[in-house]
Amino acid sequence: MSTMIPTVTLNNGLEMPQVGFGVFQVGNEETTAAVTAALEVGYRSIDTAAIYGNEEGVGRAVAQSAIAREDLFITSKLWISEMGYDATLEAFEDSLERLGLDYLDLYLIHWPAPQNDLYIQSWKALEKLYAQGKVRAIGVSNFQAEHLNRLISATDIIPAVNQVELHPALQNREVQAANAEHGVITEAWSPLAQGALLSDETILGIAKAHQVSAAQVILRWHLQEDRVIIPKSVTPSRISANLELFGFELTAGELDSINALERDGRTGPNPDQFNG
Numbered sequence: 001m002s003t004m005i006p007t008v009t010l011n012n013g014l015e016m017p018q019v020g021f022g023v024f025q026v027g028n029e030e031t032t033a034a035v036t037a038a039l040e041v042g043y044r045s046i047d048t049a050a051i052y053g054n055e056e057g058v059g060r061a062v063a064q065s066a067i068a069r070e071d072l073f074i075t076s077k078l079w080i081s082e083m084g085y086d087a088t089l090e091a092f093e094d095s096l097e098r099l100g101l102d103y104l105d106l107y108l109i110h111w112p113a114p115q116n117d118l119y120i121q122s123w124k125a126l127e128k129l130y131a132q133g134k135v136r137a138i139g140v141s142n143f144q145a146e147h148l149n150r151l152i153s154a155t156d157i158i159p160a161v162n163q164v165e166l167h168p169a170l171q172n173r174e175v176q177a178a179n180a181e182h183g184v185i186t187e188a189w190s191p192l193a194q195g196a197l198l199s200d201e202t203i204l205g206i207a208k209a210h211q212v213s214a215a216q217v218i219l220r221w222h223l224q225e226d227r228v229i230i231p232k233s234v235t236p237s238r239i240s241a242n243l244e245l246f247g248f249e250l251t252a253g254e255l256d257s258i259n260a261l262e263r264d265g266r267t268g269p270n271p272d273q274f275n276g
Contacts, residue, residue: 004042004243004246005017005018005019005042005043005044005045005243006018006223008185008226008228010137010160010161010185011158011160011183011184011185012137012160014105014136014137014160016045016073016105016106016137016161016185016228017043017044017045017073017228018223018227018228018229019043019045019219019223019228019229019230019231019242019243019245020043020045020046020047020073020075020228020229020230021034021035021038021043021045021046021047021230021231021232021239022047022189022230022231022232023035023046023047023048023052023054023057023058023232024049024052024189024232025052025232026052026054026057026232026234027053027054027057028053028054028056028057029057030057030234031048031054031057031058031061032057032058032060032061032064033061033234034061034233034234034239035057035058035061035062036061036064036065037236037239038239039061039065039067041236041239041240041243042243043239043243044067044071044072044073045072045073045074045075045105045230046058046061046062046072046073046074046075047075047163047230048074048075048076048077048099049076049077049079049108049110050076050077050078050079050082050091050094050095050098050110051077051079051110055076055095055098055099056098056099056100058074058099059098059099059100059101060100062074062099062100062101063100069101069102072105073105073106074099074101074104074105074106075104075105075106075107075108076095076099076104076107076108077107077108077109077110077141078091078092078107078108078109078110078122078126079091079110079276080110080111080113080116080275080276081276083109083113083116083118083119083121083122084118084121084122085121085122085124085125086125087122088121088122088125088126089125089128089129092104092107092125092126092129092134092135095107096134103133103134103135103136104134104135104136105135105136105137106135106136106137106138106139106160106161107126107129107135107137107138107139108138108139108140108141108161108163109122109123109126109139109140109141109143110141110142111141111142111269111271111274111275111276112140112142112143112144112147112271113274113275113276114147114271114272114275115275116275119140119143119147119151120150120151120154120155123138123140123151123155123157124155126138126157127155127156127157130157137160137161138157138159138160139159139160139161139162139163139184139185139187140159140161140162140163141162141163141164141189142163142164142165142269142271142274143159143162143164143175143271144174144175144271144272145174145175145177145178147271148162148175148178148179148182148184149178152182158182158183158184159182159184160184160185161184161185161186161187161228162175162179162184162185162186162187163187163188163189163228163230164186164187164188164189164271165188165189165190165266165267165268166186166188166189166190166191166222166227167188167190167191167192167193167196167197167218167265168193168197168200168203168218168221168258168259168261168262169193169196169197169261169262169263169264169265170193170262170263170264170265170266170267171259171262172186173262185227185228186226186227186228187227187228187229187230188222188227188228188229188230189230189268190267190268191218191219191222191227191229191230191231192215192218192219192231193265193267194267196265196267197214197218197261198214198215198218199214200214200261202257202258202260202261203217203218203258203261206250206254206257206258209254210248210250212244212248213241215231215238215241215242216241216242216244216245216248217250217258218258219231219242219245220245220248220249220250221250221255221258223245224249224250224255225255
């Protein structure tokens with residue numbers, strides 16, 4: 001792993017970089033250049049998904065890199081339309097093929113899609129993939145506390161990660177508490193609220209005090225709260241800046257003032273209703 005990025009230990013003992021690189025809404029061709037730039041500045045964890053349509057782009061960047069495969073941490077996700085036991089096994093193999101990889105480091109169920117009621121079946125397929133050594137850790141994404149609790153009570157392996165929308169305006173505290181109770185790592189997608197908080201006066205004041213950017217303040221807040229983050233950018237200067245989080249530390253008072261920005265400011269779908 002890159003020495004500049006701290007790791008978290010998942011509940012199966014696997015080390016995962018605390019800062020990764022996300023490629024949501026990045027085109028397949030552009031993804032190769034963006035991931036290449038990210039790897040060059042020190043990222044080692046890359047987060048994609050079948051629905052993003054850019055697994056091939058990630059795979060090209062990985063194949064062209066001189067970085068050893070064992071030093072990378074690659075995540076992909078199962079889409080809603082491919083849930084169910086057999087369909088999940090097929091979807092995983094399709095993702096591996098598109099990525100050009102022999103195994104994944106982390107595979108997630110992308111959404112619970114509760115009305116479809118297939119996430120338990122899909123999880124049992126993930127347990128099989130894990131037992132076969134085709135993926136080093138398995139987890140979920142966008143699972144509310146009730147989905148997580150039901151999954152854990154009905155299956156054998158506790159998810160390693162729950163990746164959810166999380167930023168100062170939507171802190172998902174009930175989900176974070178459920179994750180913590182079960183030893184599940186909370187990973188934040190949209191850690192910057194898609195830029196919605198970069199002009200917030202509280203954030204800007206803290207940024208000025210530390211002579212850093214608003215984005216760096218928010219990302220640092222996540223790190224000090226022990227979350228994994230996957231900021232996304234296609235701009236090389238921002239890709240690099242999003243890693244420059246280790247030369248300053250927020251005070252307890254600053255963390256409290258950021259925590260006070262919660263306003264149920266969800267930017268993505270509500271997991272209780274979303275079925276793809």
